[in-house]
Amino acid sequence: MTLFPQGWTHYLVGGLTIGLGVGVLFALTGLIGGMSSVYSSTWSYVVRSPYFRQPRLVKSRAWRLAYATGLVVGAFAWWTAFGDGMRVAVSIPPWQLALGGVLVGYGARLSRGCTSGHGICGLASLKLPSLLAVLTFMATAFITANLLARIGGS
Amino acid sequence: MLKSALGGGALFGFGLALSTMIQPHVVLSFLRFQDMGLMLVLGGAVVVTFLVYRFVPKLLRRPVLGGAFGMHDSVMDRSTIIGAAIFGIGWGITGVCPGPAIAGLGAGSWELLYAIGGIALGALLQGLTAAREARN
Numbered sequence A: 001m002t003l004f005p006q007g008w009t010h011y012l013v014g015g016l017t018i019g020l021g022v023g024v025l026f027a028l029t030g031l032i033g034g035m036s037s038v039y040s041s042t043w044s045y046v047v048r049s050p051y052f053r054q055p056r057l058v059k060s061r062a063w064r065l066a067y068a069t070g071l072v073v074g075a076f077a078w079w080t081a082f083g084d085g086m087r088v089a090v091s092i093p094p095w096q097l098a099l100g101g102v103l104v105g106y107g108a109r110l111s112r113g114c115t116s117g118h119g120i121c122g123l124a125s126l127k128l129p130s131l132l133a134v135l136t137f138m139a140t141a142f143i144t145a146n147l148l149a150r151i152g153g154s
Numbered sequence B: 001m002l003k004s005a006l007g008g009g010a011l012f013g014f015g016l017a018l019s020t021m022i023q024p025h026v027v028l029s030f031l032r033f034q035d036m037g038l039m040l041v042l043g044g045a046v047v048v049t050f051l052v053y054r055f056v057p058k059l060l061r062r063p064v065l066g067g068a069f070g071m072h073d074s075v076m077d078r079s080t081i082i083g084a085a086i087f088g089i090g091w092g093i094t095g096v097c098p099g100p101a102i103a104g105l106g107a108g109s110w111e112l113l114y115a116i117g118g119i120a121l122g123a124l125l126q127g128l129t130a131a132r133e134a135r136n
Helices: A007-027 A037-041 A061-082 A093-109 A115-124 A126-152 B001-020 B024-031 B039-058 B076-096 B100-106 B110-133
Strands: none
Touching: A007 A061, A007 B001, A037 A061, A037 A093, A037 B001, A037 B100, A037 B110, A061 B001, A061 B039, A061 B100, A093 A126, A093 B024, A093 B100, A093 B110, A115 A126, A115 B039, A126 B024, A126 B076, B001 B100, B024 B039, B024 B110, B100 B110
8 A cells, every 4th residue: 555646746845835825925914824714704795794794804805815816826827837738627526515515614614724724824833722623624524535435425 | 915915825726736635536535545645735834834934923023014923813612623523524525625625716627616605605604603692
């Protein structure tokens, strides 16, 4: 059994580049760049309930949208430079993406972080709550993905 | 500030695409112990971010564009863990997390719009129920 059947350099270089992106944001602006908050802060443009009126969301919504737009631009740049000319197709069924997505969005916002907020920014800040969050979501994700594989989901 | 966010985000998105983390089946193959790549991606990103968070505030008194260096907000309560558990279940179903769902659009993975719609709906539900809790 091999740990990295697809090779490992693209994983490492990709990870370092992600860290560089979070680092550039911090060095230039002092901002902490997790990704799940953009899903709440963008709602603050249209939803007027108390949660979405928090200054934390309202004040960060513009740069968070720009940050999210950057994600698309960066992936497009990779695709232009290194893609094989075909779009990257996703084979997971739509209902699975949508239903799982609701849990991803609800859970990440309840936990105040996701793989980038807790996983990258929180661990890099040596925060214990983030470590516990990462261990928790890794555990439930392992269990869920393996159970689904066993009953024949994709 | 917006240009910095756009530029930082672009590096982030380039890294996500290069590391194939925008492809849900690669994430799922990690979660099924078939390919440990995600650990290298996360590890590499954490090490660089750790060094920047640790040493840049010592080298520069304030961020290049002004303002102050922020800190990762850290709260430890039931929501942190319950939310993480729910997030993990969704991540295990889809192989998609909030950043890659958006980044993947840049490589033409329009199917991820279903995931983005779901994540946005989940975030809305969380915000609306959190507001109710706060009022009671």
